[in-house]
Amino acid sequence: MKKLILAGLMSACSFSAFAGVTVIVNTGNANTIDQDEIKKIYLGKSKSFADGVKVNPVNQNGNSITDEFNDKVIGKSSSQLNAYWSKLVFTGKGTPPEKLDNDQAVINFVSSNADAIGYIDSSKVSDAVKVIATF
């Protein structure tokens, strides 16, 4: 019983702390993209969508939604991700996704680029983009 209450409390806490993170693509993008694929795209392991179009992912610039995305979707802390990318960047094996300043900048980028993928605060979702997953 006690455990149940505790679990309930914890989920309530996490809900209040995080509004959720939503992964978005261009409205013209018809590919099926699951969490594993999103992870691969953001770790530079997948470079194209299933239909062969080169993927153009964007990050956000070190804000709380970035931390939430890294934690929930990628499963790494920002330090671990920095270490991961430094191994690729300084050996010519890859470059991390570019960083945009906020949710609106990501929505603008994704709505105007057919090959784009991004993530935003779930409460900011608009019709200009297509939602593929919410975490």
Next chain:
Amino acid sequence: MKKLPLAIALCAVCASASSFAEVRINGFASIVGGKTLDDNTSRYGYDNDISFKNESVFALQLSADLQDKLSATAQIVARGENDFDAEFEWAYLTYEFTDELQLSAGKMRVPFYRYSDFLDVGYAYRWVRPPQSVYSIPFSTYEGLSLLHTSQIGDWDSTLQVIYGGFDGDIVAVTNNDEAKLNDIAGVNWTLSYDWFSVRAAYLVAETSINLSNGEAGGQAINGLEQLLRDNGLITQADDIAINEDDGTFIGVGFSIDYNNILFDAEYTQFEVEKSILAKQSQYYASIGYRMDEWIIHFTYEDNDDKHDKSRFDQVTQVPPLNNGINQALNGVRAQSDVYTIGTRYDFHSSAALKVDFSRFNDDISDTETDVIAVAVDLVF
């Protein structure tokens, strides 16, 4: 006065470059302070006086995306041990045939070890310095080609690299200033990784020539012995001392685990230049670490063993003085040592880490022990 035209030229290059290439600047730095804990001892370039220079590194990387699958990358590294003189350590062009296949040409890092490619990027690993018993080959770059193939085999990521090229430059082999020339460096390495587990194997060969400097007693003695053998008509024995167009072979295997905050790394390497004074070397390390949020604590054991096969000894027993000379020279390059390191890494910032390592180096030949402590701040930007 002279600087002005250069500045103008640079501006012109930048201006014209920006019109068709996107130039990305990244960098990394390590500021390391360290010392040995006893008088009259030295190790990893430190002695009993604290030095902030010896292992400190500052580097900038410029990469230009030239469109149409072509990119150019240069890494300029300034090392404290070279008075922070900036040098190009990487400079190469890359052509991407497909998402999976890319070819690079230029000056790059020789992929001997698991951490070779980012040896200088302290931020990428947990130690102040990767285990030196294994990371001991005295040169790290080559000029040539590298073909890189990345793919996914089920749930595994595969990275296969094939290289070809050459190296010439001054290295520390027997003395501090030996002239090395390696031709036809050819190698292949393959890394397979699955989420928390990664395994790697590497094999390289090279035609190796090293001119030992007469400026130090060790080099002079070996060069003298070689000449003496030659003068006495013992050509085979002289050739077996000289490092002249001899076959060099390197083998390395390793794996690493990062599972539920438990970290484990191990590598084993073997290196040999046949028919030369250089001893056959075998080394390994095993390292365990534990991550608690921003902190990692780790413990590492390293072992190094350099020796010649028994068959190399007592080759000219009919001429005892020369026989003795050869035996002495072969024994002179013998080395046996182990190192214990305990350390910690603290990620105090999302792109900077503070590290402290304490290492105890045991030389089994001279039966001496050297303790080294080093504190580092590593960052990437």
